[in-house]
Amino acid sequence: xxxxxxxxxxxxxxxxxxxxxxxxxxxxxxxxxxxxxxxxxxxxxxxxxxxxxxxxxxxxxxxxxxxxxxxxxxxxxxxxxxxxxxxxxxxxxxxxxxxxxxxxxxxxxxxxxxxxxxxxxxxxxxxxxxxxxxxxxxxxxxxxxxxxxxxxxxxxxxxxxxxxxxxxxxxxxxxxxxxxxxxxxxxxxxxxxxxxxxxxxxxxxxxxxxxxxxxxxxxxxxxxxxxxxxxxxxxxxxxxxxxxxxxxxxxxxxxxxxxxxxxxxxxxxxxxxxxxxxxxxxxxxxxxxxxxxxxxxxxxxxxxxxxxxxxxxxxxxxxxxxxxxxxxxxxxxxxxxxxxxxxxxxxxxxxxxxxxxxxxxxxxxxxxxxxxxxxxxxxxxxxxxxxxxxx
Numbered sequence: 562x563x564x565x566x567x568x569x570x571x572x573x574x575x576x577x578x579x580x581x582x583x584x585x586x587x588x589x590x591x592x593x594x595x596x597x598x599x600x601x602x603x604x605x606x607x608x609x610x611x612x613x614x615x616x617x618x619x620x621x622x623x624x625x626x627x628x629x630x631x632x633x634x635x636x637x638x639x640x641x642x643x644x645x646x647x648x649x650x651x652x653x654x655x656x657x658x659x660x661x662x663x664x665x666x667x668x669x670x671x672x673x674x675x676x677x678x679x680x681x682x683x684x685x686x687x688x689x690x691x692x693x694x695x696x697x698x699x700x701x702x703x704x705x706x707x708x709x710x711x712x713x714x715x716x717x718x719x720x721x722x723x724x725x726x727x728x729x730x731x732x733x734x735x736x737x738x739x740x741x742x743x744x745x746x747x748x749x750x751x752x753x754x755x756x757x758x759x760x761x762x763x764x765x766x767x768x769x770x771x772x773x774x775x776x777x778x779x780x781x782x783x784x785x786x787x788x789x790x791x792x793x794x795x796x797x798x799x800x801x802x803x804x805x806x807x808x809x810x811x812x813x814x815x816x817x818x819x820x821x822x823x824x825x826x827x828x829x830x831x832x833x834x835x836x837x838x839x840x841x842x843x844x845x846x847x848x849x850x851x852x853x854x855x856x857x858x859x860x861x862x863x864x865x866x867x868x869x870x871x872x873x874x875x876x877x878x879x880x881x882x883x884x885x886x887x888x889x890x891x892x893x894x895x896x897x898x899x900x901x902x903x904x905x906x907x908x909x910x911x912x913x914x915x916x917x918x919x920x921x922x923x924x925x926x927x928x929x930x931x932x933x934x935x936x937x938x939x940x941x942x943x944x945x946x947x948x949x950x951x952x
Contacts, residue, residue, distance in 0.1 A: 596774045600714040601667050604674045605660055607712045611681075612660075616653035619646045645688050652680065675715050675723070681705055682727030690734035693748050702731055703755045710759040710766070717767050721760040728756045794866040796843055797850035805865025805873050806927065812875055813925050821884045823874040824916040824934040825853070825891070828907050828946040830870040836904055845900055845911060846870065856894050860887055873931075881919060881951070888915045888949040896947075907947045914941040915949035 623646040656677060663669035682705065689702035706724050713720065735748050792804040800808070812820055827833070827849065834842040850866065857864045857874055867873040876884060892913060900911040916938025920930050933952060941950040 592775060592778070595778065596771055597671070598667060599774060600770075601670050601674070604713055604715065605664070605670055608674060608677055609657060609660060611708075611712070612653045612657045612677075615649050615681075616657075619649040619653070622646050623650065641691055642688075645684065645691070649684060652684075671715070674713065675719050678709050678713055678715065678720060679723040679726060681709060682723045683730055686727040686731035687734065689752075690731050690738075693735055693740075694738050699731070699735075699748055699752055702727065703752055706752075706755060706759050707762075710762045714767060714770055717763050720763045724756055724759050724763075728752055794850075797847055797854075797866055799850050799854050799872075800863070800865035802865060802867050802873075805863065805867065805875065808863050808865070809873070809875050809927050809930070812877060813920075813927055813930070819878045819880070820930075821876040821879050821917065821919045822930050822934045823876070823884075823888060823891075823949075824867070824918075824931070824938040825872040825874065826914050826938055826942065827870040828912045828914055828942070829902075829905055832904060833902055833911065836902075848898055848900060849895060849911070849913070852894050852898055853891060856891060862887075873934075884917060884919065885949075885951060888917055888951070891915060892947065892949060907945070912947040914938060914946045916941055917949055917951040919951070 623643065626643050626646065656673065659673055660670070663673065682702075685702040685705035689699040692701065693699055706727065710720070710724070731752060732749055735745060738745075740748065792800060794801045809822070827845070830842070830845075833845060837845075850864075850872065853872065853874075854864050860876070861879075862874050862876040864872055864874045876887070879887070892915065895913045896908075896910060898911065901909065902911045903909050905912070916934045916936065918930060918934040918937055920933070924930060937950045937952045940952070941948050944950070
């Protein structure tokens, strides 16, 4: 049964990215690094969408400005706006290209995302200050600030300072207009309160998303553990009976006639447990299963713990002579461990017996294959143990 705790995953440690996560006790560097990577990936998609939208809107406004200036002559278009339109068109193209060029560099993408937020904040601040000078409202700066705060996830301090820089530029430009105390105060107070609200949203959104990331990681790790132990033995960590039987069934269905099955049993293991205790018995099982599974993996087989002190091994595409060599080698691998077993009637060390069965092409019943391998194992043990029998 699993406790609701965070399991550690052994992963290759890579060069750490700058940490911008809220400090939560017990976090590892993988937690913060993984969250940063997820934020960077999400920000890239959102940044590209925002850049396309800005390019489209400013492109339309540039077209209308040019059309009105040279063809339509309808209404008044303020000339300074064309510089802001043109800047954003060029800015969108350049930044979209940079996101594509540095798509494989997390550090570069993080810098691009942070500078994008800063540039948009300053651009919208200048735009809104120009609006105020022409008798319009400062809604664009407020809208850009709120939108950026909601959709982008970068270092909270950097994000808040970018908004503050935009507000400072906006305030200086509005103050330079000399609109009068009341008018100036009215134009500054709403963006100021929106700046405070945006900073609060940035911090809360960051904290919430980070918690969600940790919860999702915990769920994935728990699912990975559950999936592992559904198919592996808890003690020895090798495939369990269910897993190896399923593999045998699949192999029998697709095999072309070169399948081999081995049943392994530890000689006098009950006596070993009675003599040394179950803790030492578990240690013995772990040592044996580790050595046997490594050799089986090197020779292209599949092993599973069949039950108690019994193991089942399945090989494909191995001829009879090769299987005999593998069986003899497995017996020697266990002997080489030199696990003491002073009261063992066979040898003063732990040994194994192996029953081997190579089914003919027409034998497709897994029960029949297992029964014959088990019979071979019985013969090996009845003839003195510490050996293999092939039938």
